[in-house]
Amino acid sequence: MSLSVVILAAGQGTRMMSSRPKVIHELAGKPLLQHVVASGRELKPDQVIVVIGHGAGQVRAAMQGEAITFVEQTEQLGTGHALQQCLDSITPGNDVLVLVGDVPLIRADTLRQLVEQRGDAAVTVLSFLPTNNFGYGRIARAGNGTVRAIVEQKDTTADEASITECNSGILLIDGARVRELVMALENNNAQQEYYLTDVVALAATAGDSVNAVVCEDADEVNGINNQQQLAVVETIYRQRCANALMVQGVKLFDPARIDVRGDITVGRDVQIDINCVFEGDVTLGDNVRIGANCVIRNSSIGAGSNILPMTSMDDAIIGRNVSIGPFARIRPGTDCADDVKIGNFVETKKSHIGQGSKISHLSYIGDTEMGSAVNIGAGTIVCNYDGVNKFKTIIEDGVFIGSDTQLVAPVRVARNATIGAGSTITSDAPADSLTLSRARQVTIDGWSRPLKKTEET
Numbered sequence: 001m002s003l004s005v006v007i008l009a010a011g012q013g014t015r016m017m018s019s020r021p022k023v024i025h026e027l028a029g030k031p032l033l034q035h036v037v038a039s040g041r042e043l044k045p046d047q048v049i050v051v052i053g054h055g056a057g058q059v060r061a062a063m064q065g066e067a068i069t070f071v072e073q074t075e076q077l078g079t080g081h082a083l084q085q086c087l088d089s090i091t092p093g094n095d096v097l098v099l100v101g102d103v104p105l106i107r108a109d110t111l112r113q114l115v116e117q118r119g120d121a122a123v124t125v126l127s128f129l130p131t132n133n134f135g136y137g138r139i140a141r142a143g144n145g146t147v148r149a150i151v152e153q154k155d156t157t158a159d160e161a162s163i164t165e166c167n168s169g170i171l172l173i174d175g176a177r178v179r180e181l182v183m184a185l186e187n188n189n190a191q192q193e194y195y196l197t198d199v200v201a202l203a204a205t206a207g208d209s210v211n212a213v214v215c216e217d218a219d220e221v222n223g224i225n226n227q228q229q230l231a232v233v234e235t236i237y238r239q240r241c242a243n244a245l246m247v248q249g250v251k252l253f254d255p256a257r258i259d260v261r262g263d264i265t266v267g268r269d270v271q272i273d274i275n276c277v278f279e280g281d282v283t284l285g286d287n288v289r290i291g292a293n294c295v296i297r298n299s300s301i302g303a304g305s306n307i308l309p310m311t312s313m314d315d316a317i318i319g320r321n322v323s324i325g326p327f328a329r330i331r332p333g334t335d336c337a338d339d340v341k342i343g344n345f346v347e348t349k350k351s352h353i354g355q356g357s358k359i360s361h362l363s364y365i366g367d368t369e370m371g372s373a374v375n376i377g378a379g380t381i382v383c384n385y386d387g388v389n390k391f392k393t394i395i396e397d398g399v400f401i402g403s404d405t406q407l408v409a410p411v412r413v414a415r416n417a418t419i420g421a422g423s424t425i426t427s428d429a430p431a432d433s434l435t436l437s438r439a440r441q442v443t444i445d446g447w448s449r450p451l452k453k454t455e456e457t
Contacts, residue, residue, distance in 0.1 A: 001115070002175070004094040005040040008082050009033050009101030010053030010073040015226040021055035023101035024062040025230060028237050029261030029279055031062045032224060035104035042108030043115065046091050050101070051082045078193030079169075080185040087179055095175045098196065102224045103169065105233060105240075110220055114172055114213045122177045122208035123200055125150065126170040128215040136166035137197055139212050147210040150197040165214065167197060168221035177208065245272075253292075267303060291325065299330075302338065319355075337372070354397065366390075367409065371397035377421060379404040396431070 013022025023033040033050065040048055048066075052059045053073040060070060071089055073082050083098060090096060097111065110126070118124040125147060127139045137150045138160050150167045151160050173181060184202050185194040204210050215221055224230050241264075242255035250270045252258055257274040264278050267286035277295045285303035290296070292309045301307065301318040308325030315332035324330060324342045333350030336342070340353050343360040351365050354372035359365060363376055367384040369392065380401050382393050391409035395401070399413050402421030413419065413429045420436025429435040 002091065002094045003043060003045040003097055003115070004047050004049060004090045005043070005045040005097050005099060006049045006051065006083060006086050006090070007033065007036055007040065007099045007101050008051050008079055009059060010051050010076055010082055011102070012054035012076075013102070013225070016230075017227070021059055022224065024055075024059055025224075027104050027230070027234060028241075028259070032104045033059065033063060033101045034066070036099050036101055036106065037063070037066060037068065039106050039108045039111060040097065040099055043097070043111055045097070046094060047089075049086050049089055051086060053082075077187065078191070079196035080182065080194030080198060081187075083182050083196055084185070084194065087182060090178070093175045096173045096178050098169075098171050098173070100169045100223065103221055104224070105220045105222055105236060106170065107217075107220055110215055110217075111170075114170070117211070117213045118172055118174075119211055120209055121211035122174045122181070122203045122206075123147075123210045124172040125200065125210070125212040126168045126215055126221070127165045127212040128168050128218045128221050129164050130166055130218050133164055133166050138163040139165040139167060141165075141212070142204075146204070147200055147212045148204045149201040152197075165212070168215060169223070170221065171196070171199075173199065177203065245270075262298075273309070285320070294325075308344075331366075368393045368395060370395045371399070371415070373397055374399045374401070376401045377403035377405065381406050383408045402436075 009023040011022060016022050016025060024031040027035060037048060047069055049069045049071055051071050051073050053076050056072055069089055071086050073085050114124060114126050125139065130136060135153050137152045138156055139147055140149045140151050140160060142148045181199045181202050185198050187194050200210050219236050222233050224233055238259060241260035242252055242258050245266060246252060246255065248266055249268055250266055250272060253273045258272060259277040262278060262280040262282065265283045267284060269287045270284050272290045273292040275293045276290050280298035282296055283300040285301060287304045288301050289306045291307055294307055294311045297314045299313050299316040302320035302322065304320050305318055305322040310327045311325035313330040316330045316334040318336045319338040319340065321338055322336050322340045325344065327344045328342050329347040331349035334348045335352045337353065337355040339356045341358040341360060342348065345362050346359050347364045349366040351368040351370065353370045354374065356372050357370055357374040359376040360378065362378045363380045365382050367390050368382050374395055383406055384390050384393065393407050393409045394412040396413060396415040398416040400418045402419050404422045405419050406424045408424065408426045411425055411428060414431035416432045417429045418434045419425060419429060420434060422438055423436045
């Protein structure tokens with residue numbers, strides 16, 4: 001079966017109270033629309049078409065890089081009208097799966113089930129069983145179980161109002177029937193809009209089979225119309241991610257307090273404490289421990305490493321058995337070899353830190369190539385920026401840097417050199433030697449501390 005996926009994303013979303021189109025508001029760090037596109041793509045369709053309207057330019061920009069065909073609905077005359085705009089873009093003969101851009105929790109497995117259970121139906125609707133059916137279109141079935149119509153809340157009879165099976169807005173239309181059914185839609189209603197749901201009654205009246213497949217998890221079809229509903233969906237998404245991690249063996253100290261805003265790959269026996277945020281692509285090796293309140297973005301952390309509380313990490317590669325934090329800031333371009341220690345209130349950026357090296361506390365290391373077994377004393381600063389350009393510092397194997405040292409780049413500290421505490425190093429330091437720069441210490445006899453002046457009366 002050849003498939004085209006069409007995603008309806010032209011609405012304004014006025015109840016979001018925002019200048020941005022609803023479908024580019026973010027769920028777990030990604031636009032709502034991107035979640036829907038990702039689920040649709042898992043069915044390997046021939047094409048993905050997105051219908052845009054309000055804020056079309058913003059939607060295009062937010063989805064830049066995605067292989068999407070955009071179709072603009074310049075007038076928003078209903079969901080049926082939106083699909084009519086796509087007919088010339090849909091590959092002829094393809095079945096059409098219609099998704100909704102503000103229903104981001106829909107799973108690919110559910111969509112696959114919808115496609116596989118269609119049978120010979122001209123239209124197959126994804127239905128669900130909400131706890132409260134008020135406001136939803138009802139799935140009205142004929143005596144033989146086939147669907148005869150979708151009846152909107154305002155049009156229901158007393159019997160129809162009691163129907164618990166409701167319309168999700170997602171449906172599949174047979175490729176041989178899609179053009180005829182969609183072009184037959186009429187706008188004979190108070191809103192003068194073309195409703196896509198009317199294809200069900202059109203198909204049934206024409207003698208076509210219409211089917212409905214029940215979505216087992218009603219949360220999957222939660223639509224978002226306001227910030228409150230977005231918050232509810234965000235909570236459900238967090239729970240999904242937490243459950244998936246625990247199924248893989250991750251110890252979560254509190255499954256309600258973790259945010260995964262991207263993709264996380266984990267090894268065995270990983271532990272994650274409370275209030276941690278993972279963004280982008282993150283990999284945690286075996287036996288990695290993540291302390292409370294850490295934010296980790298686009299980083300790989302090797303087996304046995306321990307990330308202590310309050311650490312921020314961005315675009316870093318961390319080796320095995322590394323200890324980082326607490327209160328460390330690991331900025332983009334940091335590459336730590338195995339057995340490294342980075343302590344509290346240390347900031348690193350665009351630096352390689354060799355095996356077994358230690359930067360224990362209160363230091364800044366930027367644009368640096370550091371060898372193995374280096375010891376960086378407290379308060380050491382790499383002065384890599386002259387206000388215009390960045391310069392590199394090289395610290396070779398076995399170097400010991402005393403506390404409160406400034407290394408003014410470009411500078412090289414050679415193998416096994418020792419830098420005395422309190423030094424400002426502006427020239428290369430030779431190997432196997434002590435280098436220091438200090439003013440002569442003096443004592444001033446007869447000096448007294450200043451006294452606080454008293455107010456004159």
